Amino acid sequence: MIHTRLLCLALLCAPLAGAAQSGPFLANGSFEEGLDGWSHNSSATVASGDAAEGTHRVVLEASEEKRVRLQTEIIDLTVGRTYLLRYHSRRCTSADARVVVRNVETNRYLASGRLSETAGWKPRELRFTATATSARLEVRLAAAGVVEVDQFSIEAVD
Numbered sequence: 660m661i662h663t664r665l666l667c668l669a670l671l672c673a674p675l676a677g678a679a680q681s682g683p684f685l686a687n688g689s690f691e692e693g694l695d696g697w698s699h700n701s702s703a704t705v706a707s708g709d710a711a712e713g714t715h716r717v718v719l720e721a722s723e724e725k726r727v728r729l730q731t732e733i734i735d736l737t738v739g740r741t742y743l744l745r746y747h748s749r750r751c752t753s754a755d756a757r758v759v760v761r762n763v764e765t766n767r768y769l770a771s772g773r774l775s776e777t778a779g780w781k782p783r784e785l786r787f788t789a790t791a792t793s794a795r796l797e798v799r800l801a802a803a804g805v806v807e808v809d810q811f812s813i814e815a816v817d
């Protein structure tokens with residue numbers, strides 16, 4: 660009898676757990692599929708080995724004349740809900756380098772974070788509250804230099 664009840668509970672709970680919003684909210688955040696799902700200009704390249712996660716990482720390089728932006732869409736957000744963006748970066752030599760989460764319609768920043776100058780991979784976290792059901796994640800170099808990035812992920816925190 661007890662076993663039957665537990666089984667019924669498990670069957671009832673399983674669909675609810677599956678319906679919980681769990682992301683991944685962005686595609687190919689670790690660049691294991693190259694730059695699929697990301698748009699970029701010519702100075703974004705995928706490199707193999709020594710990645711923060713998996714096999715691949717991305718190297719961005721900006722010159723004095725040419726800024727660099729790598730971007731992807733964050734999807735399936737719930738307006739008003741708070742999210743945590745995690746990413747890894749290293750070897751940043753640009754004086755103006757940022758990770759930005761932007762509302763595309765209003766053009767406003769929802770969050771902005773630094774890129775790491777350390778030789779080893781450094782994890783960072785950015786919190787943002789969704790103001791639309793999608794947003795844009797950008798990695799921007801607005802001054803000459805390079806940076807390596809990998810392992811972007813997003814989870815809901817409330």
Ligand SMILES: [Ca+2]
Nearest residue numbers: 689712713715
């Ligand atoms: Ca990777």
